[in-house]
Amino acid sequence: MSKKLLLKNDHVPYINKLSVYREHGGYSVLEKTLKNTSPENVLEEVKKSGLRGRGGAGFPTGLKWSFLARPEGVPRYLVCNADESEPGTFKDRYLMERIPHLLVEGMILSSFALGANTSYIYIRGEYFYVARILEQAIEEAYAAGLLGKNILGSGFNHDCYVQVGAGAYICGEETALLESLEGKRGNPRIKPPFPAVAGLYGCPTVVNNVETIAAIVPIIEMGGEEYAKIGVGKSTGTKLISASGHINNPGVYEIELGVPVEEFIYSAQYCGGIRGGRKLKAVVAGGSSVPILPTELILKTANGEPRLMSYESLGDGGFATGTMLGSGGFIVMDEDTSIVKNLYTFARFYHHESCGQCSPCREGTGWMEKILHKILEGHGTLKDIDLLWDIQSKIEGKTICPLGEAAAWPVAAAIRHFRSEFEDYVTNPESIKDIKHYYRLQN
Amino acid sequence: MITSEQIAFSKETLELVQKMMLRYPEGKHKSALIPVLHIAQAEFGGWLSAPVMDYVASILKIQPIEVYEVASFYSMFNLQPVGKCLIEVCRTSSCWLCGAEDIIDHIEKKLDIKVGETSKDGRFSLKAVECLGSCGTAPMMQVGADYHENLTIDKVDELLEKFKTEDKQSRYC
Ligand SMILES: Cc1cc2nc3c(=O)[nH]c(=O)nc-3n(C[C@H](O)[C@H](O)[C@H](O)COP(=O)(O)O)c2cc1C
Ligand code: SF4
Ligand code: FES
Numbered sequence: 085m086s087k088k089l090l091l092k093n094d095h096v097p098y099i100n101k102l103s104v105y106r107e108h109g110g111y112s113v114l115e116k117t118l119k120n121t122s123p124e125n126v127l128e129e130v131k132k133s134g135l136r137g138r139g140g141a142g143f144p145t146g147l148k149w150s151f152l153a154r155p156e157g158v159p160r161y162l163v164c165n166a167d168e169s170e171p172g173t174f175k176d177r178y179l180m181e182r183i184p185h186l187l188v189e190g191m192i193l194s195s196f197a198l199g200a201n202t203s204y205i206y207i208r209g210e211y212f213y214v215a216r217i218l219e220q221a222i223e224e225a226y227a228a229g230l231l232g233k234n235i236l237g238s239g240f241n242h243d244c245y246v247q248v249g250a251g252a253y254i255c256g257e258e259t260a261l262l263e264s265l266e267g268k269r270g271n272p273r274i275k276p277p278f279p280a281v282a283g284l285y286g287c288p289t290v291v292n293n294v295e296t297i298a299a300i301v302p303i304i305e306m307g308g309e310e311y312a313k314i315g316v317g318k319s320t321g322t323k324l325i326s327a328s329g330h331i332n333n334p335g336v337y338e339i340e341l342g343v344p345v346e347e348f349i350y351s352a353q354y355c356g357g358i359r360g361g362r363k364l365k366a367v368v369a370g371g372s373s374v375p376i377l378p379t380e381l382i383l384k385t386a387n388g389e390p391r392l393m394s395y396e397s398l399g400d401g402g403f404a405t406g407t408m409l410g411s412g413g414f415i416v417m418d419e420d421t422s423i424v425k426n427l428y429t430f431a432r433f434y435h436h437e438s439c440g441q442c443s444p445c446r447e448g449t450g451w452m453e454k455i456l457h458k459i460l461e462g463h464g465t466l467k468d469i470d471l472l473w474d475i476q477s478k479i480e481g482k483t484i485c486p487l488g489e490a491a492a493w494p495v496a497a498a499i500r501h502f503r504s505e506f507e508d509y510v511t512n513p514e515s516i517k518d519i520k521h522y523y524r525l526q527n
Numbered sequence: 528m529i530t531s532e533q534i535a536f537s538k539e540t541l542e543l544v545q546k547m548m549l550r551y552p553e554g555k556h557k558s559a560l561i562p563v564l565h566i567a568q569a570e571f572g573g574w575l576s577a578p579v580m581d582y583v584a585s586i587l588k589i590q591p592i593e594v595y596e597v598a599s600f601y602s603m604f605n606l607q608p609v610g611k612c613l614i615e616v617c618r619t620s621s622c623w624l625c626g627a628e629d630i631i632d633h634i635e636k637k638l639d640i641k642v643g644e645t646s647k648d649g650r651f652s653l654k655a656v657e658c659l660g661s662c663g664t665a666p667m668m669q670v671g672a673d674y675h676e677n678l679t680i681d682k683v684d685e686l687l688e689k690f691k692t693e694d695k696q697s698r699y700c
Contacts, residue, residue: 167662172658173661174662175661210603213673247562252601265563268593329624330625334664372620415621417624439600
């Protein structure tokens with residue numbers, strides 16, 4: 085049986101409404117916490133839970149919270165990262181759309197722990213209708229005294245606002261997000277200082293992903309230690325996985341961390357196998373930025389152990405033979421897929437989304453897109469493959485923010501594991517005739 | 528064509544904007560810029576002309592350049608006029624894997640325009656965009672504010688027929 089903490093009530097009709105959410109136990113954790121617990125205790129439970137940020141980097145949330153500077157007389161902020169623009173990722177949208185109050189409850193609980201009297205949910209502009217759903221939930225919460233002044237008589241004041249973006253993947257990077265929230269271009273800031281010291285309006289700020297903040301509710305409900313028993317090793321708890329591509333059941337799944345990848349792909353409970361009964365060719369396991377792995381390496385580690393859906397197991401072998409859990413954007417490709425063309429869609433994406441501050445990223449992403457285009461069009465040379473490798477290797481570690489790396493890793497991994505396919509495009513176009521440049525509609 | 532003199536929010540919209548500015552600490556009302564630009568784009572014909580941006584600057588009491596630099600950064604802001612119906616088809620990995628190129632080809636043929644163009648009658652604009660967070664229901668397109676998912680050729684035809692008379696310009700309403 086899979087354990088559900090976040091999506092246990094996602095199919096209850098009208099769970100987006102406060103009354104129904106409350107009938108199913110909603111806001112009882114907040115009530116109890118405000119009545120009986122101190123902010124320090126909440127932080128302690130989050131630390132014990134082992135929760136790691138669900139936005140992509142997997143940084144321990146309790147540790148991040150404990151870094152928050154607390155100078156006298158300076159406001160602190162909580163900012164929820166609902167920018168969700170990493171290709172292959174759509175779990176936050178599902179959670180906010182279905183159970184908006186879970187996020188709102190998590191925002192209030194987290195803000196209580198952090199001593200933040202104001203929080204913002206920064207949501208990508210295209211999710212306009214989801215922003216409306218959140219705004220309605222927040223309005224309901226205000227009307228019920230769950231937000232505003234002296235919440236439930238506790239003396240804790242909190243205001244929560246929704247802020248819409250306007251189309252820019254880079255605004256998912258936390259400092260770019262803060263710039264955007266201040267009404268500026270989404271140019272990432274040079275760190276340090278980190279947001280925990282100088283974030284929104286120069287004040288101490290915690291930025292967390294939607295799923296991270298929602299997970300605070302079950303953590304406080306069951307206690308950090310109980311939560312830490314779920315999952316495997318340092319991958320505690322459950323994780324939302326966005327599954328897409330050539331599978332029978334695409335969608336958002338809440339898994340207990342540690343489910344074998346093979347089970348996740350083939351079990352009817354999850355992806356339900358490859359559509360059309362075809363064979364699996366490759367998987368991008370954690371959103372477009374993480375290294376693609378061929379079938380043999382995604383199902384088993386290089387040592388022949390079953391690969392599990394966990395931070396450690398997916399990372400086993402480093403980038404030579406492993407990948408990352410990332411944002412949990414799980415993109416599955418069948419045997420007919422052109423790895424080169426798929427990579428081209430990623431390269432085009434990163435070129436489009438580079439903010440342009442750093443030359444290696446701004447220029448490199450453009451060059452990689454152009455070279456891949458040339459190869460796909462049948463004008464490539466073997467030297468172009470080496471040139472691609474050379475360019476990607478010169479971006480990593482030389483930029484202000486990790487978008488540069490996010491653009492470089494997929495290129496490196498595709499060449500590492502599928503070099504012969506690139507070579508076929510260049511030297512023997514006939515042999516790849518059956519590999520589709522693009523995948524046709526099913527109907 | 529809207530002339531500079533006609534550029535002014537209605538009383539209701541102005542009140543909404545004033546209320547929005549209260550979401551931020553004193554002196555930090557520039558934070559309202561992106562939301563206000565969305566409203567301006569929706570109210571003044573689906574795109575942001577220089578006079579419209581100047582007007583937004585005057586409302587927020589910031590310099591026009593501060594508005595231009597933001598408007599030109601974000602892909603949802605149109606700095607050129609667009610058709611009454613703005614069609615945006617996702618072309619990134621998961622959508623591509625599920626046939627986005629077929630959808631784009633079909634719309635191009637049907638409307639007799641290429642990606643990036645607007646039909647002669649000013650009705651339709653077509654864009655290919657990057658992942659819109661709908662990868663599990665690929666292929667997909669956004670038209671105005673609405674998501675249309677699990678697209679098939681038939682479904683696209685049906686929608687295009689509907690959009691002949693329905694305006695779907697702005698994503699903000
Ligand atoms: C280019 C780029 C895009 C990102 N996009 C997102 C995003 O859409 N959502 C998100 O939660 N985190 C995103 N992140 C990670 C954030 O910078 C940050 O680490 C995260 O919001 C922290 O929250 P967490 O600790 O709860 O995961 C992105 C990072 C980079 C470098
Ligand atoms: S790495 Fe790219 S996206 Fe990040 S700051 Fe530099 S140019 Fe901008
Ligand atoms: S790839 Fe098209 S919506 Fe994500």
